[in-house]
Amino acid sequence: MLEPLGIPADAEALYVVLASLDSASLDDLAHRTQTAPGAVGTHLDSLADLGLAVALGQGRWKALPLADVVKGLKARRMAEIEAAAIAADTLHNQLLAASHSTEDDVQVFVGQTSWAEYARLCEETTTEICLFDKPPYVGGPAAHSPDELREVSPEWRALERGVSQRSVYHPGFDPERLKEMAMFAQVGEKSRTAPVPMKLILFDAKIAWIPSMPSYMPGHERRASFVRHPLIVESLVWLFNAVWDTAIPITAGTYLNGDPRRQMLISLMMSGSTDDAIANQLGINVRSVRRWIAELMDELGVTTRLQLGAALVRADSMRTTA
Structure with missing residues (x-):
């Protein structure tokens, strides 16, 4: 019964005999169990290593309470498992770092190439897009209908395709922005508002799109970094979820839909x-x-x-x- 704790059957049988006595010598235990003295000595050493028996001196041994010992063994095994899990996670992270090149993990796109790459990622997303929305914005005419959004917005097309979308909008909205937010909510976007630190979009929790904030200012060419390194993306996903959990939900389609x-x-x-x-x-x-x-x-x-x-x-x- 004690084999899961690492106690062999012969040692367990010896412990049962020893536990029925106040104390016993090696020769006495050998006689009672009909086992060679050398084997009894080996089993006693095993029991002592596990904390199940203790030498009293003058060649005599005493069994220790099994319940207390099992609790100690359980705690030790749990600590060993936790240490092994931490070591495995560390090794996994080291393997990830070794298997990814910097050139592949972080790429910078400029101008129209940036927008084309972003649109491609939206089209390839299958599960969820997570978004921090924050000014400044690229200038241009606002979309006023689903058809216009379908034409200009890859996020809208992803929503219509069944991709989930969670967005946290930075406080302060002009009427045009609010109308667009309302249309996105009507096709399934889950939206909240809270101060956000940056522009950010996460695709399937695997790729992060990080625009350069200054590149959105007038006269600047748009730039963005695409990050694929798992550990960096993992941290950005954690950041998004931390902000999302404390943000205020935006109720869509409530009273007075027109405003x-x-x-x-x-x-x-x-x-x-x-x-x-x-x-x-x-x-x-x-x-x-x-x-x-x-x-x-x-x-x-x-x-x-x-x-x-x-x-x-x-x-x-x-x-x-x-």
């Missing part, structure tokens, strides 16, 4: 944000926030913010079940 600013206002209100926080997120002043809230209260026929929250939940439930 994306009100969608954002409602999302922030439902998350418990203060008027000041809402103003900062939307890039407007506090008086505008309070005016919008007052207008919502009038339209829904309520007089307190608590009633407003309940009315908005009711309106969203009716929309969902309709």
Whole structure:
């Protein structure tokens, strides 16, 4: 029964005999088990190594409580397994580092080549795109319809293809940006808002696209780095998830669908944000926030913010079940 602990059957039989006695000599144990004294000595040494027996002196031995010893052995085995797991992970990381060349792991693309490579990665993504969205943005006409987005946005095409997308938007949105966010939400994008440190897109948690922020300024040529090194991408995935977990969800398709600013206002209100926080997120002043809230209260026929929250939940439930 004790073989899983590394105790041979013969040593276990010797332990059973020794445990039934207060103490015993080697010769006595040899006689009781009908085993050669040399083999008994070997088994006693094995039991002593495992903490199951102890020499008392004058050639006598005593068994130690099995339950206490097993707990100690279990703790030691667990520590050994944990140490082995850490060593295996370290070795795995070393093998990964040795098997990837720097030239393959980090590439820099400039100008139209950057955009073409980015679009290719979107098309090849099969599971999920994760995105940090932060100004500045490339200039150009805004897309106002799904057809226009389908034409210009590889992320939109990926969503329509069934790829999951999670986006964290940096606070402060102009009306055009909010309308685009609302359209993305309607085709399945999960969106939240929080301060983000950089522009970043992750493709299937395997490749990271990191644009150069200064290259988005007027007069600069667009540049971006494509990172494939597993350890670097792993760290960026961890960063994204850490920001995502603390970001405020943006409720899509809630009351007053036609005004994306009100969608954002409602999302922030439902998350418990203060008027000041809402103003900062939307890039407007506090008086505008309070005016919008007052207008919502009038339209829904309520007089307190608590009633407003309940009315908005009711309106969203009716929309969902309709």
